[in-house]
Amino acid sequence: MFTLAHELGHLFIGMDGVSNFDALEPAAHATEQFCNGVAAEFVVPGDELRAFWAAMGLVDEPYQAIARRFKVSALVAARRALDLDLINREAFFEFYRVYQDDERRQRQREMRGGSFWNNQNVRIGRRFGAAIVRAVSEGRLLYREAYALTGLKGKTFDRFVKQVSALP
Secondary structure, eight states: HHHHHHHHHHHHHHHOOHHHHGGGOOOOHHHHHHHHHHHHHHOOHHHHHHHHHGGGGGSSSSHHHHHHHHHHHHHHHHHHHHHTTTTTTHHHHHHHHHHHHHHHHHHHHHOOOOOHHHHHHHHHHHHHHHHHHHHHTTTSOOOHHHHHSSSSHHHHHHHHHHHHHHHO
């Protein structure tokens, strides 16, 4: 939404420009500053945030509360609080450092994920998988039927057969 509002600001004044969000510093060019201001006011209106800010002393995570209220990220909420002088630069960059650390940890958790092969026994079911493997090996079930029943094909199905055969 911020980007859309920013670009609408450019259309409104009839000037193009290039956004630069390096180090979350304000843009140096007046056109970019104006468009950033338009976008910021659009996504988190200053008067509304100032009114809402009064209650932030009562919550543990004020930026998350603001983010939920205005449907933006906690980072946008903190940056808007800085822009409106509700917090100082030190408070903002301390939050930003913690936020980045949290994001890194979240990405690492997501990257771990599960194993495709470990999940097949759950997805297909051990008993059902074993019955399919038995029926294929005994010639009572065609491979194309086994493929359709398991959603696995070719070498992937062959590897599944090996894993099912190795289970106790």
